[in-house]
Amino acid sequence: MPPPAFPEHADPCGWNALLPPRTPRPPAQGDIAVKYAVVGAGYTGLAAARRLAELDPSASIAVLEATTVGEGASARNSGFASPGDLPASTDPAELRHTAALNRFGEEGFFWLQHLIQTHRIACDLERTGRIKAAATEAGARVVHTLHAAVRAAGLPHTLLDRDAMAERIGTAYYGCGLYTEEGHLLQPAALIRGLADTLPENVTLYELSPVQTLRRAGPWELRTPTARITAATVVLATNAAVKHFGYLRNRVVTIHTYAAITEAIPPARLGAMANWGLLPAHRLGTTVRRVGADRLMVRSLYAYERGIPAATVRTALRGCFHRRYPELSHVGLEYVWGGTTALTMNGAPFCGRLDDGLYAFAGCNGAGIVKGTVLGKRLAETITGQRDLADVAATYGSASWVAPEPFRTIGFHVVSALERRRAGLEM
Template identity: 35%
Template sequence: MINLPHDDNTCGWYHALTPQIEKPSLKGAQSADYVVLGAGFAGLAMARRLAELEPNARIVLIDAQQVGQGASGRNSGFVIDLPHKFSLEHPDPAHKQRLLSLNRAAIKQLSSLIDKHNIDCQWSAAGKYQGAVGPRGEAYLDHFEHLMTDLGEPFEHVDSNQLAKVLGTDYYSRAIYTPGGYLVQPAALACGLAASLPSNVEVLENSPIQRLTKEQGAWQLHGENGSIKTAKLLLGTSIFTREFGFLKNRLLPVMTFASWTRPLTDYEMHHYSGTLDWGLTPADHAGTTLRMTADRRILIRNTYKHVTKYGNSINDKVRADIQSEHRKVFLARYPQLAHVPFTHTWGGSYAISRNFTNFFGELDDGVYASACDNGVGVAWGTVSGSLLADYVVGATSNALSDIQKVTGMPSLNPPEPFLGLGVKSRIKLAKWQSRSEI
């Protein structure tokens, strides 16, 4: 029994878009030269690159939902060039430089596509703040500064007064600003990338694949109302890769949650007194992510859940409790905006691995995947998806060599119920330890 995506219908990013026209669904018995499963940033990049390399091939991109409704449209809209803190602690400097190069290649690729196709997605070279509330966060900032110095990357110290002028709140004690990151409306970017795919890519939406079989040397994908046969299957399915029997017991399904306000009025912007279009991540990884969007919405993201059945693990009461927690965080930072309501609270599932390793390559004869982005979905999905297409058709490049050197096999997890108990306990402990930074 496959646990299918079952995302809530309350994602603010997606609801902020103009209504999207649904694309056809999978019907009848079909065949394709290449099938890409999952229309997130990885799948979109796979399909685009395959179409460029194989212009005469029929390429089908399938998603269980509409483009932009899944995890790729549910993140906080950071496109980061720097590796996450865990990767920054890797002992090999060359490993870290390869990750930097790959992330920056993704940013360059996305910038080019956004310009070429006039994708309206609030794309902004805004950089990123990493902020501390108190002594615990400041200790993490000091560590981050050492890592950045060792890496030779530029950064700026931002004191509390400077930070308050940007954020419109004096809640934070200080921050480190890094200039290489971008901000984006993620659902708008995903939809724009799908709309601008080459003509030999056919997108099928609302087509959950319920079973995968191999018949006479070809892979058969079975949906509710149709099936499709292919010799080459590329999985951009992230955490759902395990539902098809691959990377079993190696991926951890985690959901993070966000809430945001309606756009602030001119009067409210005056009382807010900060600037537009910035993003702050917590120095303490279990703290709060904060954003002010280009269209005047304040976004709060924290709260982590272990979700064995993805969206089906979360009900309306859990979401209401999470929104209440987010409200306290919001009021602590912006008491002057206490009358401004949240309009949406949503979650998004993603995959992490215990050894913080991404998978890239061939899973079975004719089945390929880039899986387990470890929370760096936009940049990593884009570059790994493009390079997986190169790998499938036999193209070579320095970037392909780099990604093969920095990826590997996610480590095995303990069996259930020990895994679930351990993950939930770890999340609770991290929340308690980081309570002063939330």
């Protein structure tokens, strides 16, 4: 079966459901000729479109979004964003690499922060810090390695034991955690809506406009169910859905992952910290964060190329929540949803030129609020000749080749079964 034109989801995005209704922009209709067409209104696509508009203010720019803004992965995520990541070890090469990545992180994050302030986007952006937490011995070793790295880098932090964790986040589930001051939380649907609704005047956003075909006909020609768009330059900002157009099929895989927001909980049960976000010690583990004063969000489960049935997801996420908060076992999940992300074999994204006048960013590897923003911006700067992508490639690397089918599927299932066993109670 060919890869789908865009990710479709059975359940609406919980973050979007928490907001007042928004009227989507009308779909593209008829023949439309523009200088730049951007496919996808996520963080990457909106950053590329905005920056193209800034650098080429007389150009016409179309953004084509398959669904509505607030229902794509840019709204379906956990809302962790930061200008900087922590080094994973004390290895000098790792410290240098993290510092180089963080220069891009700062560029993307501070641009987002500037847009949030300028356009008064009410997305609850808050510097909460971040907790890396462990529920297993293997997880505790990860936390202690991170602790050594953070101490060596001179970053402010607090190592928390079980009691200190329980006091802060209201559960004694975790044996230890490392709190670091860097790290922000935000409401992702509110942010992506705010970015979409404040685009420069020369950008037209078309929603419910899935691009089904892309071909060269002199200029590029894109077809949606109701429109034919021609453009000199196209940016594919569709993350894993780039494969639908025949590109990067041997570099990027689609991963489905799931999240839920609980019903209201008495705030006193959620610990002394007014707002907090917790990342698991194992990469297949469960992310937990506070949502406003009285709810939690949990994110867990991974599936390769194909989604998991809704009932299975709901049961599994309820289990993740209640294992951590057994005294809240009477509290249910109000919203449950899934989203897609794109993984590459070596963790490096693809960011660059696919063909004459055709560019893409794909392979966010699970974190794209800031990365998609900065690399979408950099694509626009490259397209308009402001700078090249040499420093992007030097810092992020480039997505490596993934084995073809059936080895890819078999490999994924073997590795994920092993990793699930290793993750144990971190899940």
